[in-house]
Structures are given as structure tokens and as C-alpha cells.
Amino acid sequence: MAELVLREDKDGWTVLTLNRPEKLNSLTVSLFKELRQHIIDLRDDDAVHCVVLRGAGKCFSAGHDLGDIAEGEDVPSAGWHSETLRLMEKLPKPVIAAVHGHCYTGALEVALAADFIVAADTARFGDTHAKWALTPVWGMSQRLPRRVGIATAKRLMFTADMIDADEAVRIGLAEYAVSLDQFDAEIEGLVARIIANSPFSHAANKQLLEATDMRPMDAGLQWEVMETAGIGPDMAERIAAFTKK
Structure with missing residues (x-):
């Protein structure tokens, strides 16, 4: 079975790639288990000075796998997804969410647990909890208003609107956006500037x-x-x- 989260170690930094491209990297318990183990492994890895979180294929992630939700997920414990993202958020090294394509709901909660988001110009963001009569339990209600302000968070959560990369930058959700053809080079350059420091x-x-x-x-x-x-x-x-x- 293919790994659901790939780890690629580079010179002083690591890329974690959500790896369900045939399902638009939708998030399952199995994928989160692999993500969690990578986070645990990275915490005390002194050779890694920065972590980049990406998605394979067409997008970062389309969000929580609705099929898994409908079937009833076998979650290890209450709050386990939120706890996993908190572990990532507290890694003692910079974590960058490099977002291209879809980044919806649960995927946005994952990206918000990084230190900041860099967006390709193809990125689209949204919180669709209300569309499906769901409420957030992975951190949306806490991290989104801290990032964009409570009024903007309410607007995004109430409307379930999708926003593009330029709007994400305007409201402070993403730090900046670059064209998709320059995305890889930009991320590598950004990481190089970060790991050059202490x-x-x-x-x-x-x-x-x-x-x-x-x-x-x-x-x-x-x-x-x-x-x-x-x-x-x-x-x-x-x-x-x-x-x-």
C-alpha cells in the first residue's frame, strides 16, 4: 500500500506530502496517523531545520473525506485530530504550508496549524462546515479568527464561500501568492533563507x-x-x- 504521507529529507529541511492524489488528498484517519508519526519523528530530529507541508497531484487537499465521516470514523480518541495538529503547530522549527489548488475545511484547518501559508495562484480556500451541517473540531474556530480577524472568520464560516489566492493574501490568510510555475522555486528559496538562520x-x-x-x-x-x-x-x-x- 502506498504511503499516505510522504517524507522527503533535503539539505537541512523536510517536505511532508499528503499523498492521496486520486482522492484529491482528502483526509482520513489513516492519513492522519501517518502525519502524526512524521510529526513525532521530526520533533527531535536536529538535522531538520524547517518543514514544508504540501499535497500531491492537483491540490493541497480537498478536505476531510466525507465518505469516512458518513461511514463513521474509528478515531483513536476524542480530540485526536485536533491534538495531532497541535503537535505540528508546536514543532520547535518553522512549518510552512505550501498550498496549491483546493484547500477546503479540514485541509484549511491543517494548513492553519502551520506557521504560515504560501499560496500558488491556483489556490482556493474555504470553510464548508456549515454546508454539511458540521461544526469544527480540528481548530478552525480558534486559528482562523486569530489569522484573519473574527469578523472575516465569521463571513467565511457563515457563507462557505470559496476565495482565491489573491483574496487569501488580502485578508491575511496566506502570506503571499506566486504563480504555479514559480511555486517550487519560491518555496525552496524561502526555506533557504529560513534555514540560513539559527x-x-x-x-x-x-x-x-x-x-x-x-x-x-x-x-x-x-x-x-x-x-x-x-x-x-x-x-x-x-x-x-x-x-x-
Whole structure:
């Protein structure tokens, strides 16, 4: 049986690819189990300094497999999907969702658990929970308003409208969009710029941003000072390399 999530290790970074192209990478419990194991494996892999999450074939993912829902899913525990995405969100290294084509509902919840989304110009986003009389349990109600604001989140959730890459960028859902023919090169260039910097700082900054998100400014400033991770083990080497230029 083909792997449902492929892992490809590159020079200092890893690509995880949702791999059900014949089903538009629709999300099943089996696929999530493989995704979860990759996330666990990556957490303590010091050779990996950045993770890119993609979809095989025509799109990122069309979302939660409705056939699985209708048949009744064998989920390991209540909240297991949400917990899996939280594990990805808390990886101590940058995680980029590289989205092309469809990214609907459950797939959008997956993409939102990455640190940010980069979209190809073919990307289309939407939350269709209301279309099927469903409610989110993978994080949509929490991550979407934090990304785009509560009013925009309500609009997307109430209407089940599909939006294109340009609109996703306009509302802050995606960071930026590039043409599909330049997409791979853009992702590789972005990753190169990220992994050129300190993995210590990346891990510390993710933890700092997570801990202070939506706190009052004074509380966040106090946290930044008191809970600082300090100086990384690669600081001296990096400064020395710069001063020798």
C-alpha cells in the first residue's frame, strides 16, 4: 500500500506530502496517523531545520473525506485530530504550508496549524462546515479568527464561500501568492533563507510567540524579558563568521 504521507529529507529541511492524489488528498484517519508519526519523528530530529507541508497531484487537499465521516470514523480518541495538529503547530522549527489548488475545511484547518501559508495562484480556500451541517473540531474556530480577524472568520464560516489566492493574501490568510510555475522555486528559496538562520532562535521565537499570543502588551513584554531563552550555542560561531567577511 502506498504511503499516505510522504517524507522527503533535503539539505537541512523536510517536505511532508499528503499523498492521496486520486482522492484529491482528502483526509482520513489513516492519513492522519501517518502525519502524526512524521510529526513525532521530526520533533527531535536536529538535522531538520524547517518543514514544508504540501499535497500531491492537483491540490493541497480537498478536505476531510466525507465518505469516512458518513461511514463513521474509528478515531483513536476524542480530540485526536485536533491534538495531532497541535503537535505540528508546536514543532520547535518553522512549518510552512505550501498550498496549491483546493484547500477546503479540514485541509484549511491543517494548513492553519502551520506557521504560515504560501499560496500558488491556483489556490482556493474555504470553510464548508456549515454546508454539511458540521461544526469544527480540528481548530478552525480558534486559528482562523486569530489569522484573519473574527469578523472575516465569521463571513467565511457563515457563507462557505470559496476565495482565491489573491483574496487569501488580502485578508491575511496566506502570506503571499506566486504563480504555479514559480511555486517550487519560491518555496525552496524561502526555506533557504529560513534555514540560513539559527535553529535555536527559530525554536525560541516560536515558543515566545505562542506563549504571548493575544496577551496584553505589558504582560507579553514582561514574559519576553523573564522567560528569554537567552543566547544560542551557535551565536559565537555566527558572529565570528560575519566579522571575518
